Amino acid sequence: MTVADCHVHLHETDDxxxxxxxxxxxxxxxxxxxxxxxAPPPYPDDELSLQDSQPNPEAQRESTDLVAEVASADPDRIxxxxxxxxxxxxxxxEVERGVREHGIEGVKMDPNHWYPYxxxxxxxxxxxxxxxxxxxxxxxxxxxFVDASRFSRxxxxxxxxxxxxxxxxxxxxxxxxxxxxLATAGHFKFAEEECGRExxxxxxxxxxGTPPSYRAEALDKAVKYLGDNFLLFGSDAxxxxxxxxxxxxxxxxxxxxxxxxxxxRKNKVFEENLRKFLKHEEGSNxx
Numbered sequence: 491m492t493v494a495d496c497h498v499h500l501h502e503t504d505d506x507x508x509x510x511x512x513x514x515x516x517x518x519x520x521x522x523x524x525x526x527x528x529a530p531p532p533y534p535d536d537e538l539s540l541q542d543s544q545p546n547p548e549a550q551r552e553s554t555d556l557v558a559e560v561a562s563a564d565p566d567r568i569x570x571x572x573x574x575x576x577x578x579x580x581x582x583x584e585v586e587r588g589v590r591e592h593g594i595e596g597v598k599m600d601p602n603h604w605y606p607y608x609x610x611x612x613x614x615x616x617x618x619x620x621x622x623x624x625x626x627x628x629x630x631x632x633x634x635f636v637d638a639s640r641f642s643r644x645x646x647x648x649x650x651x652x653x654x655x656x657x658x659x660x661x662x663x664x665x666x667x668x669x670x671x672l673a674t675a676g677h678f679k680f681a682e683e684e685c686g687r688e689x690x691x692x693x694x695x696x697x698x699g700t701p702p703s704y705r706a707e708a709l710d711k712a713v714k715y716l717g718d719n720f721l722l723f724g725s726d727a728x729x730x731x732x733x734x735x736x737x738x739x740x741x742x743x744x745x746x747x748x749x750x751x752x753x754x755r756k757n758k759v760f761e762e763n764l765r766k767f768l769k770h771e772e773g774s775n776x777x
Contacts, residue, residue: 493739494524494764496626497724498662500557502530509729510563513669516732517567520739523761524566526626526724528575528598529557531634545575545666550584558592560729569768571596571626576604576611585614589621595678595768600628601641601649607649619656626695629660630667639652644671649690651681657691657767659722662699668708672715679716693767696759697724698713698738706745722764 503509517525532550554572561570571587574581575598588594597618604611606627618625627647632638644664650656662672671694676694694716700708712721723742727735746756 491753492523492761493723494661494761495522495725495727495735496526496527496695496722496764496767497528497726498698499528499654499728500530500560500728501728501730503560503729506556506559506564507563508632510560511558512732513568513729514733516727520708520736522735522739524569524764526569526596526764527557527561528626529553529572531600532573532575532578545578547578547580547584550575550580551573551587552577554584554588554592554594558588558594564704565593567571569595573598573599573600574607574614575599575602576614582615582617584773585617585621585623589623594621594623597625598627599625599657600632600638601646602632602635605640605641606646608692609697612649612652615650615653619653622655625656625658626657626658628662628701629664629671630662631665643667647692648674648677651678651767654681654687657689657693659693659695659767661695661697661724662695662726663694663708663712665699665701665704665708667716668700668704668711672712675716679720693720693763695722699727701728702741705741706748709745710749713749713751713755718751718758719763721759722767723760 530553532545532553534546534549558572561568574585574751629642629644644660644667650658660671664768675692675694679690680689681687724737725738
């Protein structure tokens with residue numbers, strides 16, 4: 491059974507070629523067909539010791555360039571996501587540049603001193619929607635910053651329903667707010683099934699997040715309430731710790747067996763749903 495991983499982080503590197511090589515080797519050894527690779531955070535230094543540092547445009551630009559270079563080693567398997575901060579005036583222009591110059595295929599956003607419902611961010615959502623790019627948001631507890639968890643409660647993403655052609659996923663099942671995450675997804679599913687929307691906007695990235703003691707319960711709730719068509723497997727591996735990819739795949743396979751998931755369900759969560767999430771709908775992702 492092959493796996494598509496929606497959640498892999500790129501660390502800063504002076505050797506993009508070597509990083510690509512190591513990533514592809516890890517993918518091959520773990521039977522991973524495709525990864526979404528997130529650009530490094532757009533901060534002058536992405537070390538956790540600088541948790542209060544502010545994003546800047548130069549770091550954001552360099553971050554986009556780097557993920558594109560690493561992904562260029564095998565663009566069919568490594569899907570580059572630009573890390574975009576809406577706190578920067580250049581955010582819309584950077585999305586456009588990333589698509590125009592590098593063929594960026596998605597956007598990663600991590601609420602930190604901004605709320606997803608802020609109307610000031612809506613023009614950015616409109617641009618991403620216009621370009622037919624998916625967004626993967628961090629949601630839930632956030633250990634990477636001092637106090638960012640307060641910005642990423644799942645219900646805060648509800649206003650994205652105003653952008654019907656914008657596909658997005660909330661990462662980590664929003665743990666510890668799993669039920670709120672599923673309820674929010676239920677709103678978007680209602681819009682699709684009962685209100686005439688053409689497609690489901692919101693997916694749930696099931697990347698841990700959930701500690702092992704909560705994992706089975708969270709995934710069981712997810713499939714019982716939401717079904718299995720909109721769940722995306724992710725490992726939260728990084729290019730500095732690719733062994734983590736192997737560990738998470740192995741652990742999740744055990745959990746899926748414990749939950750009695752069918753082979754069809756496993757295939758959806760492990761691979762098919764991500765391909766659907768990344769698929770470009772009618773429209774253009776060119777600028």
